[in-house]
Amino acid sequence: MKITYLGHSVFLLEEGAFKAIIDPFIRGNKSCPITIENLTNLSHIFITHGHSDHIGDAVELADNSGALVVANAEIGRYLASKGVKRIHTMHIGGRHQFDFGVVKMTAAVHGSGIMEGDQVIEGGNPGGFVIEVKGTKIYHAGDTGLTYDMKLLEDEKIDIAMIPIGGNYTMDVPDAVRAVSFIKPKAVIPMHYNTFPAIEASPEEFKKKIKNAEVFILEINEMMEIDSL
Numbered sequence: 001m002k003i004t005y006l007g008h009s010v011f012l013l014e015e016g017a018f019k020a021i022i023d024p025f026i027r028g029n030k031s032c033p034i035t036i037e038n039l040t041n042l043s044h045i046f047i048t049h050g051h052s053d054h055i056g057d058a059v060e061l062a063d064n065s066g067a068l069v070v071a072n073a074e075i076g077r078y079l080a081s082k083g084v085k086r087i088h089t090m091h092i093g094g095r096h097q098f099d100f101g102v103v104k105m106t107a108a109v110h111g112s113g114i115m116e117g118d119q120v121i122e123g124g125n126p127g128g129f130v131i132e133v134k135g136t137k138i139y140h141a142g143d144t145g146l147t148y149d150m151k152l153l154e155d156e157k158i159d160i161a162m163i164p165i166g167g168n169y170t171m172d173v174p175d176a177v178r179a180v181s182f183i184k185p186k187a188v189i190p191m192h193y194n195t196f197p198a199i200e201a202s203p204e205e206f207k208k209k210i211k212n213a214e215v216f217i218l219e220i221n222e223m224m225e226i227d228s229l
């Protein structure tokens with residue numbers, strides 16, 4: 001599988017016909033190196049929660065590509081109200097077999113309100129995803145504080161975990177280090193840092209403190225192949 005980091009919490013996953021984006025914060029994301037027009041061939045869009053830096057440009061991307069959007073039930077209903085046609089809703093703890101592989105939605109300790117003008121629309125519970133494609137298991141934590149629920153992920157045998165480290169809204173570096181000790185993935189990619197001042201953090205400091213997993217600090221727009229893990 002190929003993983004490309006597009007800044008903040010945005011990742012592209014590619015394996016054959018499966019071309020998925022997670023938390024597609026493109027237009028408002030100054031660090032995102034590509035435009036919406038570059039993303040017309042998506043097969044799937046995963047949304048961890050309703051905040052604008054995660055739901056991002058999902059409506060437009062779904063429109064352009066016809067991708068299937070995977071999100072919780074509340075966000076799914078919101079997207080349907082915006083005209084998104086292909087939506088698969090699931091919820092925390094649920095697992096589903098898709099044509100490309102298996103997805104489990106995991107708990108996150110955070111908010112999920114969808115801001116629209118001065119309105120906040122109920123966005124259900126925030127979550128994360130365990131996505132298994134051809135024997136490779138990815139965990140994208142979404143936005144979350146450290147939670148003991150992460151201990152349950154140890155049994156999932158995660159190959160690669162995307163973990164927020166930026167603090168303030170999510171885990172900071174020390175808590176992210178503890179999260180890795182709970183999850184015990186083979187490898188980790190830090191995310192959700194340095195996009196804006198409130199979430200400044202040092203991925204190098206994070207990397208130095210992780211002893212039992214490989215840490216890949218991806219440059220923005222960097223692609224890695226993980227079949228060799």
Ligand code: NI
Pocket residue numbers: 049051054110111143169
């Ligand atoms: Ni958030």
Ligand code: MN
Pocket residue numbers: 051053054143169192
């Ligand atoms: Mn966020």
